[in-house]
Amino acid sequence: MNRRRWPWLVLALVLLALGIIAMRLTEDTPPPPPRRPVRFAAANSDEAMRRRLARTTYVRPAAHDAGTEPPKPVDPFLEALPRGENHTAVVIEANAVRHSPLGEMLLECLLMQPQAREKLEAFRQHTGVDPLEGVDRVAVMDDGLAISGQFGQARMESMLPGEWRASAHGDKGRVYAPARPPTPSQGDMAAVGTWGDSMLVIGRTPEEVHGILDRIEGRGSSEPPVFGGSYAYGDVYGVVSVERLADSLPPEQRALGERLKQLAPRAHLNLDVSSDFALSVRLQGPDAERTADMAKAIGAAMALARFEAQSQGQTELARVLEYAGTSAMDDHLGVQLAVPLEVLRQELSWCRGASASGSTDAGTPEPSR
Incomplete structure (x- = not known):
């Protein structure tokens, strides 16, 4: 009888030993760290609402009429976006990205390139624009580019290669077009516009720049922008x-x-x-x-x-x-x-x-x- 029982006794001892070893290994091996929460963008966040309120400042000029309500203030930068659903546009909060952890790391990498700091300072001195601190937002649209920021000291004649002609457009707009047909070195930048001292506009043709400036000041299509402030x-x-x-x-x-x-x-x-x-x-x-x-x-x-x-x-x-x-x-x-x-x-x-x-x-x- 004892001979019949000893194999089971050995098996029980082996299983007990394996259990002790498994428990020891579990104790020595820490569990994987819990997944850290990640914050996604939210339309109702304090930051989004603060931005929205601070930027809704432009009141378009309108004729006085006792039968109509005065125009409501708008965000002029978002008004520059294309009208209607069949368009694309992406806005980059350039200043916020530049001062984010990712932006700081990318800038650190950029400034490690040979003579990067010298070239950046030369650009500031030549154009009067600080690309690291003077740019607020950039909109990439299917009919052009819009940049908001601090351009009161910008020297357009230094920023534009060759000879350009300037003309006023609308209430606060100004359009710069090349005096001669664009050269290959100019690429797609065939026209540039300014709106006050807070926005630059770039287009392939003067007509595209006119269209963007018209959208800002409420002329042209009555359709809403491709997306409104609630998506910004x-x-x-x-x-x-x-x-x-x-x-x-x-x-x-x-x-x-x-x-x-x-x-x-x-x-x-x-x-x-x-x-x-x-x-x-x-x-x-x-x-x-x-x-x-x-x-x-x-x-x-x-x-x-x-x-x-x-x-x-x-x-x-x-x-x-x-x-x-x-x-x-x-x-x-x-x-x-x-x-x-x-x-x-x-x-x-x-x-x-x-x-x-x-x-x-x-x-x-x-x-x-």
């Missing part, structure tokens, strides 16, 4: 072509990109870089069912990409994909992507020299803005 939040925001977004996907996700193109022609994006890199993209689909299906497809693609990154030892990519997510509400699809600040620091350490070794970890306090 975060550090980069706007409306982009879904086709371009889809074409930027990796080759293995081209089928998903084609489905995105069929869902909606344009997408709203809002990016926050005040601490991390947090991007939100929203599309409006044709119906709730197709939108929900697309949310599931994108979520599955993200989960697969994260699994592949983990299996291939791509730790940082897998960590970034932990912050990726989708949502669907009625016919609206939302996609969120984020890159934690500590990952950005590591990725940019190659050009930041020894200073990167002194950077703090994820507990760095968020800068005041």
Whole structure:
């Protein structure tokens, strides 16, 4: 009887030993740190509301009429955006990005280039414009470029190559056009405009510059801008072509990109870089069912990409994909992507020299803005 029992006794002792070893290993190996929260841009944040209020200052001139209400103040920069839905425009809060942790790191990399500081100072002295502190916002539109900032000391004759002719346009506008046909060195910059001392406008033709200045002062189309103040939040925001977004996907996700193109022609994006890199993209689909299906497809693609990154030892990519997510509400699809600040620091350490070794970890306090 004893001979029959001893194998089971040995097995029980082995299992007990394995259990003790497993418990010891678990005690010695700390659990992975919890995922740190990332702040995404929000339309109702204190910063967004403060910006909106501070910038809604321009009252367009109007004829006095006892039967009409006086015009309401508007944000002249947003009024420069194209009119109607069939356009694209992206606004970069240049000053906010420049003073963000990511902006400081990129600037540090830029200033490490040979003679970068000297060239920057020479540009300031030559043009009267400080690109690091004197620029507030930049709008990239399908019919031109608009830049807001402090241009009261700008010397346009120094900024424009060759001979240009200036003419007044509207209430506060001024248009500069080349006296001769543009040369190849001028590229697409065939006309430049100013609006007061707070905005520069660049277009391919004088007519494009006229059109942008007209939009600011309320002339031309009565359609609303491509997006209004309620969508103007975060550090980069706007409306982009879904086709371009889809074409930027990796080759293995081209089928998903084609489905995105069929869902909606344009997408709203809002990016926050005040601490991390947090991007939100929203599309409006044709119906709730197709939108929900697309949310599931994108979520599955993200989960697969994260699994592949983990299996291939791509730790940082897998960590970034932990912050990726989708949502669907009625016919609206939302996609969120984020890159934690500590990952950005590591990725940019190659050009930041020894200073990167002194950077703090994820507990760095968020800068005041």
